[in-house]
Every structure is written in structure tokens, then in C-alpha cells.
Amino acid sequence: MKRLRTSIRVKLTIATLIPLVTAIALCWVVGASIITSRFSSQALYTVETSLNSAHELFLGEQSRLSDIIRLTSRLPELAENLSTSGPTASVAPLRLLLGNEHLSFLTLVDRNGLVRYRAANPSFNGDSRIGDKIVSAALKGAVTSGITVLQAEQAGRENPQLPGKMVIRLKATPHAYTSSKTMEERGLFLVASAPVLGSDGKLLGAVYGGILINSDNRLVDRITSVVFQQGDTDARVRGNATMFLDNIRIATTVRDEQDKPAIGSLMSEEVFAAISRGTKWIGRAFVLKEHYFTAYEPLRDLAGAVVGALYVGMPERPLMQLRSQVNIIFSCVLLFLTIIGVTLSAWIGSKMTRPVRALADGARRITAGEDLPDIHVDSHDEIAELADEFNIMKHRLAIREDENRALNHTLEQKVMERTAQLEEKNQQLLAAQKELAESERLAAVGMLASGVAHEINNPLAIIRGNAELLEMTATLDNPANEEVETIIRQTDRIERIVRNLLTFSRSGIKRLSLVSLGILVDDILDQVGHQIPLDQYRIVRNYRDGEIEVEGDEGQLRQVFTNLIVNGLQAMEGGGMLTVETSLNMAQQQANITITDSGPGISAEQREKIFTPFFTTKRDGTGLGLAISYGIVTDHAGEIRINGEVGTGAVFTVVLPLRQKEVDELS
Missing domain, CATH: 3.30.565.10 (Histidine kinase-like ATPase, C-terminal domain)
Structure with a gap:
């Protein structure tokens, strides 16, 4: 069967394209990988930094509330009302501050922790709040702030409108922790308290207040605008922030399919597992319906228990778009360079193969016995040298036919010389094999001798010790005789060891x-x-x-x-x-x-x-x-x-x- 021949032109083209395409493809893979990796690491660093900034803004909001309550506690009307006995009918400054500062509740208690006045629920007073950590801390003279979770009943006592505002209906979210709850009735509050002192410096009572975070996006909107500083109005392609109660979004700038805040959606299960243990989460996570670069920080109440989380994140989608753009750019570059390479290789191959085809045609004509003129190649490379040598060979063939027999004789002599050299090499190989066998035998003997010397050391040491004891013994009494027996027994052992090794x-x-x-x-x-x-x-x-x-x-x-x-x-x-x-x-x-x-x-x-x-x-x-x-x-x-x-x-x-x-x- 005749083999299919491939022209030099095709081979040159392939030889040029393979390294070119390989280099471009390698650069493509490495470049896309580096860009993706750098973007991912930079994105994670950005969200981690953003989380720190969000944490400072959250602490700033908490500090603002603490300052409001602390300044409120210094109002002379509070000390005047607490100096009198019996329930307080009304404290006008408290009602004014409740509205002006957008507080959810503001309450005044006496030194025994009994409620004297609720600005958001004036008709309900006289109950004891001494068991609340925020109240007890203020009654000890400390200005305290933090977050806490209130049940609907507790919040209703402070403000009857709060239970309705606290209700959040849960929405099923992919990759979220499954729960049997359909709605969340608890509320997450920023709270602060401060002691109320008389003119003589004595403790008269305390004032405390709070702000409901449920469904209130003012804080997360401010975090988003300050931290990410983006003017894009589409929150689905820019950074966002969220406040969680347990694993439930209660305030967020994350948008759902209707472009509304995704309040009531759930945190992914893997993130919630980390937050529940009180540890931060910084990494790639599933948020609502797609992956984000995220940073989560657990929120703890006044008792130190984890009650929720603060989140900032950026969508992963821009990275995917950037990777697609890089792939398109590299694909175009690869295609463009491939076209150039094919064209250039075809032109070079055609130019190089033309004299080669002329040489092949001349060889066929000489074989057929034709007389043809010399072949000329207009180049200064190996092909031109080949053409010159071909012309010389053509001339010499005509005048050296009689030298063929001498050439054959010379070839026979060379074959005989090579045969003699091969026999000499065979003899050298046999000698080397013999030397190798001798070396192996000597190595085995050396191993055996070393083993004997190694094992004789132990009984010789015992013999040496017993001999020294005999030298120090003046007479051969019974103990010396026992040592002599030991020497004999160990000597027998040496003999057996040597025999066993041999x-x-x-x-x-x-x-x-x-x-x-x-x-x-x-x-x-x-x-x-x-x-x-x-x-x-x-x-x-x-x-x-x-x-x-x-x-x-x-x-x-x-x-x-x-x-x-x-x-x-x-x-x-x-x-x-x-x-x-x-x-x-x-x-x-x-x-x-x-x-x-x-x-x-x-x-x-x-x-x-x-x-x-x-x-x-x-x-x-x-x-x-x-x-x-x-x-x-x-x-x-x-x-x-x-x-x-x-x-x-x-x-x-x-x-x-x-x-x-x-x-x-x-x-």
C-alpha cells in the first residue's frame, strides 16, 4: 500500500503554527487565570475592608443613640419628676425627643427599676424593668449601649405600634437553612441607657431607649452609600449591605426579582453555620439567587450571645463578564495571528519547496538516463548548497563509473574493520561482565565479613568485661569460676554465630x-x-x-x-x-x-x-x-x-x- 506523502510546504506551515498557537493559548490560559485570581483576591480584600467600615458605621449609629440617651438623662425635668413619688403623668421633653430622633421607644424608670413614664406608651407604667441588662447597668451608674432582641409582648409594652412593624414574612431562598417558621415576630433593636442623677449627684433612676432595625433600611442604605460610593442605581450589580436577625434579612439593600429589598429572605446554610459559632465569614457565598463576594460579622447582644449578623458584599457577575471579555479578546488575537501565520508559512513554504521540486525532478531524469543542464537556485542557504552538490554529483557520475568496483572494495574493507571493532567491543563487554560478577562476589564476601565483625562485638565485650574481673580477682573462688563459665559460654556463642553467618x-x-x-x-x-x-x-x-x-x-x-x-x-x-x-x-x-x-x-x-x-x-x-x-x-x-x-x-x-x-x- 502506497503511503500518503505530505509536502514540505504543509509541514512547514504546521511546524510554524503549532508553537505559535501553543504560545498564544498558554498566554490565554495564564492571563485569564491571573486576571480571575487577582480580581477574586481583590474583591475579597475589598469586602473585608468594607465590612470593617460598615462595622464602624454601625458602631457610630450605636454611639449616636448612646449620646442621645446620655444627653436626655441630663434634662432637669427628668430629675424633677423622679424626685416626686407616684406615677408621672407626662414628661414633655421625652415625647419631643421620641419624635425628633426617630426613636422606637423612650422610657424613664426610678432607682428601683419601676417604670415611671413611657413616652411611646404613657398609659402603661408601674412595671419593673430591673431584670433587663440595659436597665440594671444604668442603675449602677453606667452609660450602656448595644443590641438586643425583643419579643412582640416586650416591644408592645414599650410601644403598641412596634409588634406590627416587627413582623417579617419569611421567603424561601436557595441554599438556605430550612426552617418550619413562616414569619418572624421578634425585633432587633439598637438600645442605650443612662443614669439620671440629682443635683446632689445621687442616683434617682435611669432613662433608656431603642431603635427598631426590622424593615428599616436607613442604616444599611447609609452603609452602602458610604462604603461602596457607587452612583449606579441598580443595586443588583453593585455592593450592598444587610442586617440579619439570626439568619433572616430584616434590613437590606439586596434586591429581589421585583427590585424590592429582599427582606425576609434567608442566609445561606454554610454561612449561617459559621456565624452561629461566632466566627466571621469572608469568601464566596450564595446570596438570594446568585454568588457574591461576601463578608459577614456576627452581632452579639448585651449578654454576648450571637443574635444576628452584619453583611456587606459585591456580586460575582462582573468577574464573569470580565472573564468572558478576556476570552473574546484572546480568541480574536489567536485567530488573527493564526491567519497571519498560515499566510506567512504558505508563502515561505512555497518559496522553499520550489528548488526542492526542481532537484527531485532532476534526480528522476538522471535516473532515466537523460542529460540535463545544471540546476540554479537564487538563494544563499542550504538548498542552494544542495543544488550545487547535486550538480557536482551529476558531473562526477559521468566520469566515475569505473571507480564503483574500487568503492565497493573499500566498503567491504570498512565492513571488515567495523566487524573487527565490534568483536573487540564484545570482548571488552565480556571482561566488564566478568569484573562485575567479581565485584558482586567481593561485595557479598564483604557483607558476610562485616556481619561477622558486627556480631562478634557483643560477645567480645562480655568476654573483655569478665576477663577484667578475673584480673582484679586475687584467687579463683566460686564467683570467679562462674565468670569463667560465662566466658566459655560466650565463646561457644561466637563460634555458632560465625558458623551461622558462613x-x-x-x-x-x-x-x-x-x-x-x-x-x-x-x-x-x-x-x-x-x-x-x-x-x-x-x-x-x-x-x-x-x-x-x-x-x-x-x-x-x-x-x-x-x-x-x-x-x-x-x-x-x-x-x-x-x-x-x-x-x-x-x-x-x-x-x-x-x-x-x-x-x-x-x-x-x-x-x-x-x-x-x-x-x-x-x-x-x-x-x-x-x-x-x-x-x-x-x-x-x-x-x-x-x-x-x-x-x-x-x-x-x-x-x-x-x-x-x-x-x-x-x-
């Missing part, structure tokens, strides 16, 4: 017997003190199931547990606690020996390599102790497990079967 890589033959784990571990702990001073260590022995016997090679198992105990002690520089535990698992017919130290522990990376030959974390270690111990335990059909994290110590658990399936004896 046969370790060959057959794994074991000298099996019943070994008492408790006696074996006790003997190791009693003797290890000759190698490592134990004064700074605390040794804990916990043999939970009494004497446990396993079938195995006592010398090899002694080697394993000595390695683990010595390693644990050496890991605890400056002292620590070493715990040795034995337990029995009758269900699995296994014995567990756990050695725990309080050292620095073993990292996950070290645990992966710890049984690898020559891997060590000690300054003077060879890295063979744990590798040989692992081989011994595995040869006993057991396993070694490692637990513990960095900083909590290391835990080595040796699991051994109670009986071996096959019994081998050393000859």
Missing part, C-alpha cells in the same frame, strides 16, 4: 531446641550491662503469660534479641526506659516479643530501609545487625514488625511460631 546465604540450617523466652531475655538483659552501663536506663520486664517456650535455634534467637535490646539502649542517648514484653497467641500458635524504647523513634522513610544491608543511622554502625536479625526471624518462619513515630520511641515486635515445621541440625 552458612546464612547457603541453606539456613538451624540447631533447634525448646527455648524459654523469659529465661533467654533475662540472660541477655543481665549480661548486656557488661557492654552498656545500665545506670541511666530503666528496664521494665513484662512477661504477661508466664514462661513461653518456642522451638528454635537458641544462639540465633539470642543474636536477634541482643541486637534489638542493644539498639534500643543505644537509641536512648542520655537514658530512658526500655520495656521488654512477652505474650502468647494460642489462636495463631505464636509468641510475641515486644521491645519498646523511649528514644527518638523511626521515621517512615527509615522504616522502609531499616532491614536493608549496610543501612544504618549510627555513627559507627555497619548496617548489618537488623538485616541478619531479619533473616534469622524469617528463617524461623516469623516476622519483625516496626511501629512508633518520630518523637514517640520505637517498638519492635518479633513474632515466632511455637513449633517449627521442619527440623534441621547443624552437622
